[in-house]
Amino acid sequence: MEDEVILLHFWPSIFGMRTMIALEEKGVKYQYREEEDVMNNKTPLLLEMNPVHKKIPVLIHNGKPVCESIIQVQYIDEIWSDKNPFLPKDPYQRAQALFWADFIEKKLCVCGRRVWTTKGEELEAANKEFIELLKILQTELGDKPYFGGNKFGFVDIVLIGFYCWFPAYEKFGNFSMESECSELMAWGKRCMQRESVTKSLPDPERVIGYVLHLKKLYGLE
Amino acid sequence: MNQEEQVQLLGLWGSPFSKRVEMVLKLKGIPYEYIEEDVYVQKSPMLLKLNPIHRKVPVLVHQGKSIAESLVIVEYIEDTWKTSYPILPHDPYERSMARFWAKYVDDKVMLTLWKACLGPESEREKMVEEAYEGLKCLEKELGDKQFFGGETIGFIDIAADFIAYWFGIAQEASGVMIMTGEKFPKLQRWSENFVGNSIIKEVLPPKQKLLALFKAQFGNDPSK
Numbered sequence: 001m002e003d004e005v006i007l008l009h010f011w012p013s014i015f016g017m018r019t020m021i022a023l024e025e026k027g028v029k030y031q032y033r034e035e036e037d038v039m040n041n042k043t044p045l046l047l048e049m050n051p052v053h054k055k056i057p058v059l060i061h062n063g064k065p066v067c068e069s070i071i072q073v074q075y076i077d078e079i080w081s082d083k084n085p086f087l088p089k090d091p092y093q094r095a096q097a098l099f100w101a102d103f104i105e106k107k108l109c110v111c112g113r114r115v116w117t118t119k120g121e122e123l124e125a126a127n128k129e130f131i132e133l134l135k136i137l138q139t140e141l142g143d144k145p146y147f148g149g150n151k152f153g154f155v156d157i158v159l160i161g162f163y164c165w166f167p168a169y170e171k172f173g174n175f176s177m178e179s180e181c182s183e184l185m186a187w188g189k190r191c192m193q194r195e196s197v198t199k200s201l202p203d204p205e206r207v208i209g210y211v212l213h214l215k216k217l218y219g220l221e
Numbered sequence: 222m223n224q225e226e227q228v229q230l231l232g233l234w235g236s237p238f239s240k241r242v243e244m245v246l247k248l249k250g251i252p253y254e255y256i257e258e259d260v261y262v263q264k265s266p267m268l269l270k271l272n273p274i275h276r277k278v279p280v281l282v283h284q285g286k287s288i289a290e291s292l293v294i295v296e297y298i299e300d301t302w303k304t305s306y307p308i309l310p311h312d313p314y315e316r317s318m319a320r321f322w323a324k325y326v327d328d329k330v331m332l333t334l335w336k337a338c339l340g341p342e343s344e345r346e347k348m349v350e351e352a353y354e355g356l357k358c359l360e361k362e363l364g365d366k367q368f369f370g371g372e373t374i375g376f377i378d379i380a381a382d383f384i385a386y387w388f389g390i391a392q393e394a395s396g397v398m399i400m401t402g403e404k405f406p407k408l409q410r411w412s413e414n415f416v417g418n419s420i421i422k423e424v425l426p427p428k429q430k431l432l433a434l435f436k437a438q439f440g441n442d443p444s445k
Contacts, residue, residue, distance in 0.1 A: 052325065052358055064314055071320045078313040091300035092286050098293045103274065136274065 005030035006060040008046055010038045012210045014109070014161035015069035016057035017200045021157050022073045024196035026080040070101050073157055086154040097154040100140060100147065104158050108133050112162065116172040116211050117220055127173045131180050138184045145190060152194060156187075160197055163188035167204040168211045228253040229282040231268055233260055235426050235434055237331075237383040238291040239279040243424045244379055245295050249305045292323060295379060309376050322362060322369065323380035330355035331383050338388075338395040339439055352399050356408060359384070363407045367414055378415055385412040386425055394435035 007023065007030050009016035023030050035046055035056050042054055049058045049065035059066040059075070066075050077086040087094050111133055114126035137159065141147055147155035166177045166188070178185055191197050215221050230246065230253050232239035246253050258268050258278045271287035272280045280287050281294045288297050299308050309316050333355055337348040359381070363369055369377035378385075384400070389412065392398055402409040415421060 061314070066314070066317045066321075068321055068324055071317050071324065074320070075313055075317040078316065091297055092284075092288070094300060095288045095293055095297040098296060099288070099290055102290050102293060 003028070004060075004062050006033060007031070008033050008035055008043075008049065008056050008058040008060070010035045010056050011202050012207055013056060014165060017161035017164075018069040018157050019057045019059055019072045019076070020200040021160065021196045022076040022086065024199055025084050025086070025152075025157070025194075026076060027083060028076070028080060070105060070158060073154065077154070086148075086157060088148075088153070097148070100137075100155045101158045104137070104155070108137075108159075108162070112165070112169065115169045116215070117218075119220075123173065127175055130169065130173065131175065134177075134181045134184055138181050141183065141187055146187070152191065156191055160188065160191045161201065163192065164201040164204045164207055168208045171208060172211065172215075226284050229256060230254070231256045231258045231265075231271065231278050231280040231282070233258055233278045235431055236278060237387050238277075240424055240426070241291045241379050241382055242279045242281060242294050242298070244374075244382065244421055245298050245308055247420050247424055248308070248374065249298065249302050251298070251302055251305075292327065292380060295376065306373075308370075308374075308379065310370075319370070319376040322359075322377045325355075325358070326377065326381045326384065330359065330381075334384065334388050334399070335391065337399055338391045338397045338435075349397070349399060353404075356384075356400055356405055360405050360407050363411055365407070368411065374415065374418060374421070378411075382415070384408070385415040387431065390428060390431045391435050394432055395439045 005023065005028055007016070007019055009020060009032065011034065020032070033045070035043060038046070038056055046056065046058060047054055049060055050056075050067045053067060055067075057069055057072065059072045061075075061079070066072050073086060087097055108130075111126060111130045114122065115130050118126055144150070146152050147159065166185075169175075170177050192201070228246070228251060230239075230242055232243065232255060234257060243255070256267075258265060260268070260278055264276055268278065268280065269276055271282060272278075272289040275289055277289070279291055279294060280289050281297065282288075283297075283301070288294050295308060309319055330352075333348050333351040336344060337352040340348050366372075368374050369381065388400060392400065400408060416425065
């Protein structure tokens with residue numbers, strides 16, 4: 001029996017990009033369904049499959065939903081375990097990968113939001129923190145081509161969606177990623193050579209347009 | 222690899238995060254050296270070296286390497302000591318559900334419960350409402366099972382230790398009553414089962430000590 005895999009996503013979502021990249025890396029056949037108006041008009045399928053959070057991405061595998069992007073990536077790695085493993089086999093290395101994924105989720109995501117939603121002193125503080133967090137990640141990357149070492153792996157998948165948002169952060173935060181975190185930018189460019197990543201990340205100009213639209217909508221100009 | 226090498230745990234006596242790790246070590250029968258870190262007074266050089274990113278407890282040290290973040294530590298213990306007392310289900314879908322609910326407790330429920338008891342007055346009403354919503358979701362998910370993990374204590378139960386034990390004491394200290402046996406009979410039954418487990422009981426911090434701590438925290442500055 002062939003697997004039926006559906007991904008409910010909204011194109012600018014860094015979270016949804018993770019799941020999409022994971023599916024592409026494993027060569028899984030899936031149906032992509034866009035939640036076009038995820039803020040105001042969630043589809044019945046989304047509400048049924050993620051009643052707790054009512055958010056994308058949702059991965060539906062043979063009718064059963066898996067929610068939360070990092071959990072989805074782990075799930076994809078465990079189900080399609082014969083190809084391209086994302087997590088290392090060694091328990092300590094796995095724990096490190098989960099640690100950094102948690103760091104990105106708890107710290108970077110929250111801070112990133114403040115970069116395009118705040119002004120003045122608050123924005124300055126958000127920028128400072130954002131750059132500090134990126135520098136911590138850059139230190140963790142070190143000389144390795146990927147966070148996973150020689151192979152594109154779990155932490156790379158969790159972080160790379162930010163790459164298409166960097167120009168938006170630069171624009172609204174008024175700083176330069178290249179001058180603050182050039183090694184991280186080099187890592188991003190390296191990841192962009194992978195088909196799974198180029199397929200899943202939207203054009204940064206489109207992201208900027210989306211952020212402008214949100215800023216207008218919420219009176220954040 | 223010699224897994225019998227000494228395991229050390231840097232923890233804090235009253236922390237539900239720290240206790241999550243102790244519970245799992247005890248359930249799996251893994252001997253460990255416990256090192257108390259009085260993080261509110263002074264973080265030790267050892268802690269700052271082992272967890273430079275967050276500078277928090279718990280931190281597990283095994284084979285000379287350190288792991289931080291309680292649920293990450295629990296998964297590490299599960300991956301390393303596979304044969305005794307499984308904490309996560311074997312099936313990948315069930316595992317993803319366990320992780321989902323543990324994250325729900327961690328990210329959503331714990332903070333709202335705490336703020337409903339302790340938070341600033343301006344936020345309190347909203348937090349109480351959110352706390353009810355969170356507990357309702359958990360009540361539904363628990364259903365008629367003895368534990369979230371089924372017949373034995375599992376990942377979600379461990380993640381929800383605050384709800385089973387600490388929260389009742391916080392309610393007593395603050396006078397705020399949200400989780401009652403009437404409103405949440407299944408969660409009430411679950412928390413009694415959890416706290417009554419012979420291994421969990423050993424690990425829990427003394428009630429009077431926690432009560433005094435909470436009363437001091439709520440009493441000193443209820444707007445904090």
